[in-house]
Amino acid sequence: MGSRTHVMVIPFPIQGHINPMLQFAKRLASKGISVTLVTTTSASKSMQVQASSVRIEVISDGFNEGDKADYSDAYFEHFKAAVSQSLGELIEKQNSSACPPKVLVYDSAMPWALDVARRLGLYGASFFTQTCSVSSIYYHVHHGSLKTPTVDSMVSLPSMPLLSTNDLPSFVYEMGSYPALFNIVLMQFSNFEKADWIFFNTFDKLEEKVVNWMASQWPIKIIGPTIPSMYLDKRLKDDKDYSLSLFKPDAAACMNWLNNKQIGSVVYVSFGSLANLGEEQMEELAYGLMRSNNYFLWVVRASEESKLPSNLKAETSEKGLVVNWCPQLEVLSHQAVGCFMTHCGWNSTLEALSLGVPMVAIPQWDGSNNKCKVCCGCVASWGSSEGE
Template identity: 50%
Template sequence: MNPLLQFAKRLASKGLKATIATTHYTVRSIDAPNVNVEPISDGFDEGGFKQAPDLDTYLENFIAAGSKSLSELIQKLKRSSNPVSCIVYDSMLPWALYVAKEHGIYGAAFFTTSAAVSTIYYQVHEGLLSFSSTTEGPHILSVPGFPKMGYGDMASFLAVPVSYPAYLASVMDQFSNLEMADWVLGNTFEDLESQVAKEMTMPRPMMMIGPMIPSAYLDGRINGDTGYGANLWKPVRDKCLKWLGTKPPNSVIYVSFGSMAELTATQTEELAMGLKGSCKHFLWVLKESEHCMLPNRFIDSTEETMLLVTWCDQLEVLAHQATGCFVTHCGWNSTLEGLSLGVPMVAVPQWTDQPTNAKFMEEVWRVGVRAKMGEKGIVGREEFQLSIREVMEGERSEEFKKNASKWRELAKEAIGEAGSSDKNIDKFVGYLSSD
């Protein structure tokens, strides 16, 4: 939701009227200036996904209720002074494109994964790549423009397809009608994935319009744009900034696994003991429901070095001079934020596209390391400590910092005035405005 919301703000800043259509459950969490917000239904208006009995039921209801309510919204806006001329939809909701075509308006697919991951998914959908679900023996994937990919570097939906049948079906479905889309937009930028872009084979060329990060952290051209304007949970802001303000530059480890990743009790304990053993200050975002997984007396024994919060403003933390390392699951939003704000990373990927993002982070963009998993897919405390030390004080730490700073500047250039992404946004706006 955040990159789509940020794109709406970019469009509004260039003279278009932008409206975010999202579910009743999430609409209450959005407060963004210059962007209109309207609710549509997913069939579970009170509790959202958690209200549904299972994923299949949720998706079926979302297609039916979403198509109907989105169509009604288009009709409502048609009677206003600002009728809808184009629907920009999350690529995981391809039914929105059918609604656009039914009303005779443009449709633009917005991919919130990297160009690399989107390319792999598309090639699998088209039968150009295939994977077996066995883990025995070497399993190397060779794609032009990509580093060599092993079994553990693949998106989990592809590596173990039988484990995620509903999610895999949804991922593949985003390409089911892509040839009907008028544009394909990607939250990435050309310098970051230029080699991948050369090998992309989608029905429409991807217009790279990212990074979709609040303007204050990049080009500063959208007045007051210091945050996305959407929070599912209330961030602990002042406490974090005050605590960070007492720490030396590049001394704090920031740890967050995003809003969806769920660590096991064993993995949580190993990370906790690794952080404690690092003898460094760390700010850890851990859901309140997961605090029970921490080792006995862990909080008491780390009160001098740790700040534990249930949620925070990640951009503010990453931008703070005290932050020297980002321990991340490597979801694409977090990866792009870390790159755009120039913070070296330790990757501990969990599922979906995260292993592939971690592969590029370590071997292509070279801004950190991926902690190696041991038995049962767990990153042990010793390995975790080694990874932290390698990024923050090892022989390659200066290289990681230098590369991170380089990507920060390239991100600013891409979205800045006349940058590659800004030009693509202008093309999109120009086409809609002239029509």
């Protein structure tokens, strides 16, 4: 046991960051590496954990009483102080074990974790859960080569196609929206060049020019798409799901409903774990689905249900199913699903691309606009290269 390499992996404690980093951890474990996924007390309270090859350790994030994250500057400062301390204590404890950790893979949203790793003698690897394209834009903003707020209608950046203002992440063209989160995405680049490795959850053919530009300057590694192996390369026979969820999926209801539908007849609608649509937008979407005369499966988080028209479920009982959460990979891989209406969250986008499900993109915030452009541009380039 003492000769095995031990890697610690710590994601920011939200579903969209936990999923890809846990998948990466499982891949490492499949190679005989001892892997520990570090999560926080507040996230652990709502976790649905299944058996996995990865050990899970829980540390304090300063919100042990279950206080809801408001993503303010004060929240992030408190989170940083608490996690820096408790992570350091965990590493010190593990350092005296038979298999001490050698590497800390940390979420790029937590750049200060590199300081903890270096102080305690570990290598550090920054893990970016977003695209290289979005990261490149934020890098240029952080280093001043892309000024904000943007005044030009078109923006030119190295290795990227000409971008309109609307192709930029919402944090860039809507200055003042989510200022604390904007600061977090910029601070990813405060010390990332000091990391021993920089991992990106993407694949080179999707954004080849940007990948090549970044690789020419920094020690980046492309490790995506990080989705369960049985939905991708099928190398890991027991890797059928993410093994961990902050939400409770209504799997039986979803799959039983889909099993009774014809091939390609269902529109699957989901806007992920964070995006919040306005009440008017929810109503328009609801009536659009109702009048489309198509079957639809719509994921509406419990916190968003009050925005639905009161008559939706009654009037669509034969055509539609509305659930609070679902096993998305199972749904997307089901033969009844013919279309995915998505907010363009990066995990959802990679899942749809990997499973070959057509997408209707409704970008919401952060880098969703640019992720949409990346996918459209990639599909266009693949089509043109094949003469289609």
